[in-house]
Amino acid sequence: MASWFRRQRPRVEAPTLTPRDTAAGALRVDLAELAPAPDSFLGQCAALHLVFIEQLTAAMANAPRVADKDALARVAGVVFERYRGFTAELERLQLDKTDVMTPHLDSVEEFKRRTQGGEWHEQVASAHVAIGFLTDFWIRLAAGLPGELRGRVTAALTGGDIDGPMHRILERAIAANPTLASRLALWCRRLVGDTMLQARSALVLHGDRSKDEAQIEPVFTELIAEHTRRMDRLGLTA
Numbered sequence: 154m155a156s157w158f159r160r161q162r163p164r165v166e167a168p169t170l171t172p173r174d175t176a177a178g179a180l181r182v183d184l185a186e187l188a189p190a191p192d193s194f195l196g197q198c199a200a201l202h203l204v205f206i207e208q209l210t211a212a213m214a215n216a217p218r219v220a221d222k223d224a225l226a227r228v229a230g231v232v233f234e235r236y237r238g239f240t241a242e243l244e245r246l247q248l249d250k251t252d253v254m255t256p257h258l259d260s261v262e263e264f265k266r267r268t269q270g271g272e273w274h275e276q277v278a279s280a281h282v283a284i285g286f287l288t289d290f291w292i293r294l295a296a297g298l299p300g301e302l303r304g305r306v307t308a309a310l311t312g313g314d315i316d317g318p319m320h321r322i323l324e325r326a327i328a329a330n331p332t333l334a335s336r337l338a339l340w341c342r343r344l345v346g347d348t349m350l351q352a353r354s355a356l357v358l359h360g361d362r363s364k365d366e367a368q369i370e371p372v373f374t375e376l377i378a379e380h381t382r383r384m385d386r387l388g389l390t391a
Contacts, residue, residue: 184297184356185296185297186368187294187297187356187357187358188295188296188297188298188356188357189297191242191246191302193253193355194294194295194306194355195242195243195246195248195253195306196253196254196256197261197354198306199239200254200258200261201264201287202233202235203236204262204264205232205283205284206232206233206236208265208268208269208276208280209228209229209232211276212225212273213226215273215276216273224318224321225318228318230313232315234312234313235309235310235312235313238308238309238312264283264351268283268344268348270340274323274326274333275337277322277326278323278340279340279344280319281320282348283344285319285380286352286376287351287352288310289380290352290355290376292307293372294356295307295310320383320387323337324387334388334389337387341384349376
């Protein structure tokens, strides 16, 4: 376990995905070799979930309907339970959560600033895209954690329903005002780049760009495909 905590994280470069026409089955790969040490994994994941809670709280405050406020409050509750799961693992490892999370706060705060959204519909869409994409990413990255920790972290990341309530909020809003669709589609496309950069910042790369890209690209292709399906279900073009 000690070697995990000594692992150094080299600088991460911006994403440079190229289109691939690859069978879906071939994309079922994981990021185990590129996973950070458990302390870094848990610290960044916990810090991100605090940002998600802040995003959801802002959206809840601006929601026009009580039903939307209630739904967003319940989603925030699920995210908080996931956060508690990560901090429980830090306690299990006898790590101070402040010490472990602090190195990631500047990065996640900048991510929040870039993806917050200017008005309520954008705020909800931002949370839907960021939480969905990054949850898919962190589940795959958890493949590189030690066995029992991997299982508990995966359970935390998959606990509760976030996607369903967020989808229904946006679906109702678009149905009530169809002109929102094109604006939200454009906004969600803008979010993907920042969200991919945030995901990539967690990876521990080999330093060989060709090798790294060969391993990363199929995973991110799969993540983008799932994001596209999420947008398609809303009638938005990803």
